[in-house]
Amino acid sequence: MTQRMNRQWLLAARPKGLVKESDFRRHDTAVPEISDGEILVRSTHVSIDPAMRGWMENRGDYMAPLDLGDVMRSFNVGDVVASRNPAYREGDVVTGLFGWQDYCVAGTKACPATKLARPEMRTLYLGGLGVTGFTAYFGLLDLGEPKEGQTVVVSGAAGAVGSVAGQIARIKGCRVVGIAGGAEKCRWVVEDLGFDACIDYKAEDVGKRMTALCPEGINIYFDNVGGEILDHALARLAMHGRVVLCGGISRYNDLDNLTGPKNYFNLIFRRARMEGFIVLDYADRYSEAEQHLARWIETKELTHRETIVEGFDNLPAALIGLFKGQNIGKQIVHIGD
Amino acid sequence: MTQRMNRQWLLAARPKGLVKESDFRRHDTAVPEISDGEILVRSTHVSIDPAMRGWMENRGDYMAPLDLGDVMRSFNVGDVVASRNPAYREGDVVTGLFGWQDYCVAGTKACPATKLARPEMRTLYLGGLGVTGFTAYFGLLDLGEPKEGQTVVVSGAAGAVGSVAGQIARIKGCRVVGIAGGAEKCRWVVEDLGFDACIDYKAEDVGKRMTALCPEGINIYFDNVGGEILDHALARLAMHGRVVLCGGISRYNDLDNLTGPKNYFNLIFRRARMEGFIVLDYADRYSEAEQHLARWIETKELTHRETIVEGFDNLPAALIGLFKGQNIGKQIVHIGD
Numbered sequence: 001m002t003q004r005m006n007r008q009w010l011l012a013a014r015p016k017g018l019v020k021e022s023d024f025r026r027h028d029t030a031v032p033e034i035s036d037g038e039i040l041v042r043s044t045h046v047s048i049d050p051a052m053r054g055w056m057e058n059r060g061d062y063m064a065p066l067d068l069g070d071v072m073r074s075f076n077v078g079d080v081v082a083s084r085n086p087a088y089r090e091g092d093v094v095t096g097l098f099g100w101q102d103y104c105v106a107g108t109k110a111c112p113a114t115k116l117a118r119p120e121m122r123t124l125y126l127g128g129l130g131v132t133g134f135t136a137y138f139g140l141l142d143l144g145e146p147k148e149g150q151t152v153v154v155s156g157a158a159g160a161v162g163s164v165a166g167q168i169a170r171i172k173g174c175r176v177v178g179i180a181g182g183a184e185k186c187r188w189v190v191e192d193l194g195f196d197a198c199i200d201y202k203a204e205d206v207g208k209r210m211t212a213l214c215p216e217g218i219n220i221y222f223d224n225v226g227g228e229i230l231d232h233a234l235a236r237l238a239m240h241g242r243v244v245l246c247g248g249i250s251r252y253n254d255l256d257n258l259t260g261p262k263n264y265f266n267l268i269f270r271r272a273r274m275e276g277f278i279v280l281d282y283a284d285r286y287s288e289a290e291q292h293l294a295r296w297i298e299t300k301e302l303t304h305r306e307t308i309v310e311g312f313d314n315l316p317a318a319l320i321g322l323f324k325g326q327n328i329g330k331q332i333v334h335i336g337d
Numbered sequence: 338m339t340q341r342m343n344r345q346w347l348l349a350a351r352p353k354g355l356v357k358e359s360d361f362r363r364h365d366t367a368v369p370e371i372s373d374g375e376i377l378v379r380s381t382h383v384s385i386d387p388a389m390r391g392w393m394e395n396r397g398d399y400m401a402p403l404d405l406g407d408v409m410r411s412f413n414v415g416d417v418v419a420s421r422n423p424a425y426r427e428g429d430v431v432t433g434l435f436g437w438q439d440y441c442v443a444g445t446k447a448c449p450a451t452k453l454a455r456p457e458m459r460t461l462y463l464g465g466l467g468v469t470g471f472t473a474y475f476g477l478l479d480l481g482e483p484k485e486g487q488t489v490v491v492s493g494a495a496g497a498v499g500s501v502a503g504q505i506a507r508i509k510g511c512r513v514v515g516i517a518g519g520a521e522k523c524r525w526v527v528e529d530l531g532f533d534a535c536i537d538y539k540a541e542d543v544g545k546r547m548t549a550l551c552p553e554g555i556n557i558y559f560d561n562v563g564g565e566i567l568d569h570a571l572a573r574l575a576m577h578g579r580v581v582l583c584g585g586i587s588r589y590n591d592l593d594n595l596t597g598p599k600n601y602f603n604l605i606f607r608r609a610r611m612e613g614f615i616v617l618d619y620a621d622r623y624s625e626a627e628q629h630l631a632r633w634i635e636t637k638e639l640t641h642r643e644t645i646v647e648g649f650d651n652l653p654a655a656l657i658g659l660f661k662g663q664n665i666g667k668q669i670v671h672i673g674d
Contacts, residue, residue, distance in 0.1 A: 060606030270613070273611065
């Protein structure tokens with residue numbers, strides 16, 4: 001039975017320090033009407049991503065501003081429940097930036113909706129076959145330029161992007177060392193994902209283990225965390241190494257006391273580079289990435305895992321949990337059927 | 338009249354904090370004899386470079402180790418005063434790593450000596466036509482990839498490398514903003530070198546001035562200093578900006594309390610890269626650089642300036658002065674005729 005109110009979570013405050021429940025405000029409103037050219041999407045699943053912390057503050061200036069009182073931004077998948085756009089039919093399964101709400105008016109230039117090629121695997125489009133997977137794909141391959149036999153280190157290795165990036169490196173014939181927090185995550189990374197090793201940063205001396213596991217230095221460091229671990233990697237770069245800057249989750253919750261990588265100077269001695277990217281720039285190559293990722297998932301070369309939280313009311317808690325490392329693989333919230 | 342002792346400055350201690358006179362020790366010894374295949378060079382001029390601080394500590398691992406008791410390493414120019422190598426004749430003017438001493442056995446694989454194409458301009462081979470100029474040339478052009486109309490910011494703009502890098506950027510049609518310490522240096526950078534502007538970091542708010550002078554952001558930041566100025570530049574990168582890491586003179590004297598660039602994360606938002614290099618890697622393209630630099634010097638598109646300190650005994654003081662910013666342009670010590 002279809003919910004006839006539109007539940008929403010609005011941005012109530014810019015976060016200070018850790019994201020809190022009170023940064024959001026529940027607001028229930030009428031289901032919107034659609035006009036010609038529009039569709040109405042009812043979301044079933046919401047993607048929870050580290051980048052949301054930045055969206056809440058409009059950091060980086062790479063997306064339209066998110067104002068206080070706006071519906072919280074998110075990538076979702078959902079069903080078309082009404083269409084006045086000939087490109088869509090009721091029952092189509094679509095993905096897009098539909099936000100923390102049940103219903104979204106979409107199918108327009110302002111709010112595009114992409115039909116899923118494999119609607120039966122809808123949550124994959126928030127993970128390995130979505131922006132998460134594309135981030136891993138373009139970051140590792142385009143910026144990292146892995147070559148067979150090279151050593152790749154991935155932080156946040158049990159996270160959504162890191163777990164895919166490391167597996168792509170493995171598929172490309174690299175030695176892959178992950179870094180993750182806790183024995184359970186490390187076990188998953190090695191046993192299920194096929195990384196060569198995984199360093200438990202909560203229990204081990206990261207620098208020492210990195211030295212032992214990367215005797216010829218690090219050719220590619222794929223960074224999701226920043227902080228001290230980035231410094232450990234910079235100190236151990238191989239000649240012409242590449243640092244792919246994907247994220248910095250250790251930074252997001254204390255933006256007032258930021259530090260920088262004091263070992264950045266090793267980029268000179270190692271003739272190395274550190275480079276950032278935003279996956280949205282690769283939109284015209286998403287289909288290339290999707291094809292490769294889908295094939296690797298089909299052949300089981302790429303393992304995919306989701307942590308699914310139940311219930312619309314738990315959206316803020318799921319985001320807060322992400323910054324505490326509670327998820328393994330892709331964090332998703334299931335908000336409706 | 339030729340000095341018949343070989344004066345030397347040896348490395349006496351690894352520097353702690355600022356380089357001190359007592360890090361070196363005078364040692365006079367006999368003029369060495371040469372064997373077949375060797376030449377004897379008597380140096381006239383010694384190049385003083387920021388990299389020497391790192392050589393004293395063997396930082397970076399990119400040159401043969403320098404041990405305590407070794408003659409201090411330096412690039413020199415000098416005259417061949419004896420030759421048992423058919424490739425050289427007495428009277429040839431040569432450049433190489435002849436060190437802080439009058440006489441050096443060279444012309445071998447262990448200590449190559451390069452004959453100057455324009456021996457009458459010998460000191461230029463320690464500056465614009467030497468490793469200094471090549472550093473500016475490859476750093477700016479190969480890593481920076483300047484395009485006409487782009488905005489280039491150069492720190493250490495009145496220094497040997499920065500002054501050349503900024504002028505090459507100007508020659509390539511870029512807007513060039515320098516950063517230097519003191520009104521005299523800034524005046525020279527703008528009036529004589531033709532930079533569009535120069536920020537006096539000792540007297541001005543660097544961030545504010547950078548914002549005013551680079552309204553569309555910084556396409557290339559050529560960094561010789563590190564520290565806060567690097568952070569200011571990172572915060573103001575244009576999309577796809579490049580940070581060329583050449584040096585970090587602000588770091589060299591306090592290696593125990595290093596900080597990193599806290600704004601490095603802007604590399605993500607700006608899809609930008611930060612990259613280091615060592616000019617020695619470009620040895621097989623030095624002649625390309627020399628041709629271009631020589632033509633620009635001939636046509637007066639490239640202005641060159643030297644600060645020459647007199648006397649062998651003043652070698653340590655000249656190096657200490659470099660870290661205090663006492664030089665304008667290339668710092669050289671004249672040790673003999």
